[in-house]
Amino acid sequence: MAWSFSRSSLYRLLFLVMSLASQRCYGFRTFGFDVHHRYSDPIKGILGVQDLPEKGSREYYVAMSHRDRIFRGRGLADGDRTVLTFDGGNKTYRLNSFGYLYYANVSVGTPALSFLVALDTGSDLFWLPCNCTSCVQSLQSENGQDIKLNIYGPDASSTSKKVLCNSTFCEQQTRCPSSDSGCPYQIQYLSNGTSSSGVLVEDVLHLITDDNQKKEDDARITLGCGQIQTGSFLSGAAPNGLLGLGMRSISVPSMLAREGLTSNSFSMCFGADGVGRIRFGDNGSSDQGKTPFNIRSSQPTYNISITQIIVGGNTAALEFYAIFDTGTSFTYLNGPAYTQITTSFDSLIKENRHSSGSGEDLPFEYCYELSSNQTKFEVPVLNLTMKGGDNYYVTDPLLMIYDGDVPAGYCLGIVKSDDVNIIGQNFMTGYSIAFDRDNMILGWKESNCYDDVPSNSSKSPTNKSHTPALAANPEDTSNQSNGPPIRNPSTFTFMAVLFPLLAIV
Template sequence: MASSSLRRLLLLLLVVFVSTSHSADLPIYHSTHHPSTKSALDSVLLLARSDPLRLAFLSSKLTSVPIASGQQILQSPSYVLRAAFGSPPQPFLLTLDTSSDAAWLPCSPCNLCPSSSPLFLPSSSSSYTPLQCTSPLCTNFKTTISCSSSANLTPTPCTYTQSFADSTFTATLSQDSLRLSPDVIGNYTFGCVNSVSGPSSNVPKQGLLGLGRGPMSLLSQTGDLYKGVFSYCLPSYKSYYFSGSLRLGPVGQPRSIRFTPLLKNPHRSSLYYVNVTGISVGKVHVAVPAGSFAFDPATGAGTVVDSGTVISRFTAPIYSALRDEFRRQVNASSGYSSLGAFDTCFSTDEVATAPSVTIHMDRLDLVLPVENTLIHSSATPLACLAMAEAPANVNAVVNVLASLQQQNLRVVLDVANSRVGFARELCN
């Protein structure tokens, strides 16, 4: 009798676990890499041209602007996933951004949207709803209108502006069904873009899905569905079929993984800050000035894990020390050259091996494989240290662990428990 009761209890626990645990695994794709026409080095050099705009956004000091403010300045990140909005569903390739919250997509009619963009048709969706300026959600955005409280006036839609790279768009805050196969998320809040001003070459053609930590992000809007957990895996540029995966929810995440705590910045609460304590090249712990890695919410200083920046950037004192130690150990006899964003390129005919780079964090040492440290040319015997110094401006205080250094790693963002983990995984 006792064993029978125990079996029933275990079965009940299993049913509860299965019914309350959820996971969705979606492929993600690189939006611009074409292995048949470009080498990995050429692709990275092209993509990294937009990194300074990205760094301007990540390092900007915001003390009084709402999280989803139109003051955000972004560059087009490099990864997209298949999603659909509306009833019946209208498909899009949405750009993923781990440092942004609000989703948005171009809607019909749209003034000066990129001509190649598919437009969302609100009139064709039976579940579409524009939000009014009286909606509490409207307060998360910098709106372009003043909202009257008079009940006698016609309700005014919540419209807002947002800067994106060298462009600005105006959008209507809206809700509709979001489909992330196999899941359907009802009443998902997003921006329905109505007009674009300025050049649109850096604007994602089919919209953006925010995976940040703020109130309008995917995790915040899905509540218990994904339980505040997601992960992504980015394959190497050497992979011909450049597709990885986005895994939503705690089920199926790697069991053998080490985590480091996430830090909270109330002025930039969307960003995934971690406490980096040092960097090693090979077995040498690089000496940097005291406080170089310090986290400071007031200035935005610290280190951010970001999928939209292409190559990792470090503030000048850190990068110069890292680069000098790397050069010392490589010891290229004919010296080093610069190429695009890279200032430490050398002949692989002279250098057989290169040292690994380790990022030291609280409770975690992230050893970067050589393929995450070097980028090679396919046309010449040339390799470059695939990192760079942060732009030299007044806000250059943030370090960024970028997508190239995250390739072939499963990066787990456990927002519910305020931690991020890394595990080796072939992401092809």
């Protein structure tokens, strides 16, 4: 079977989503905001664009893989509580053309300006394009129209304040001419020549309580005024800013907890339809699965231990570490873990494995062909047993392949890694994930991200049946349960997202 992908311009667009906001609220509760995928209906409606880059195209997967490699170069309690989210709401959006990453609309400063920022648990600093000498100031729509992006300017905000070199947040004091000068920052990413640099400033991040009262709360935070972006940041990655959700003191969750606005935790929900949620101060629930973090003081990350792998009926006691990273599109495993999962999976698949041809550089090694008019196929259930004994069932580790609108095959969405193990976004779909830094645990509970009802990921002891859906609307994934589709197969390339920077580990 010849799989070929048509070339389509990758990003043209997007973000008139700056107008995605307008609600508001505050307090010591839980703050949340919606997270959306670029191909979700809310984003398409906001942008007023239907002719989006093909989600499953060869270029799409190639760019995503590239973005992942870049990001991997980043310097890697129930009861009364305040839960906060962004003042535009707690929705987040998975934007495929910008890296299969989750974005949220945030507002900063006085008067407030909106920015559509990528959300990344693998990095710490929140930075915005600011007084730019090198950054993306507009995007071009499909019809050639320039869409202006908001650019942050400290002088235009009455609540902005310079962070001095004597601040505890200033890590590059050796670059300071004096203690009362502005503190510089520079972050280098793994991707060749990709970086963000500028100066640190203080300003207000507009939040609301994630409850019926919607109380407003302006939080003073430190952020990067990103004057110079280089490399991938100029070609589609995080064009309107990056919000780090890491463990270090400079991250937004850390600052909210330090100011007493929320508990030291947050949660993100990853919906199958590309719409999710983020809530600051949310420790998860008492009935969630959980496992402790493995913390290295020199470079703290959301690193956990996996003690057992079960694929179908095959069980292997195999302990390894992995980082839960929302800034990485797919799951990356190395060594014994990669071999154990992929070979066990392959041994239980009835479909013929696709033979890669020349020029097919899709990073997934295990892809399978569906026969014409095939209405059903079965794949083994994948279960990761975490340290502590709780099970983490991967609700859908597949990526569907389409030839036009017709299901043509599927891939196991795991990429072979040369170094670190990363549990990426595709393995988080269908779960609300709690990053509980108060108790130093990762929590998870099945969710559809709209309410507290668990998602329908019927887990059987060994196999799970899939019914491939026709892709009548290439960008509509709301009714597809088999992962993001690969479109128009023909030459398999992996678009590592136009977000080559969001996954910084």
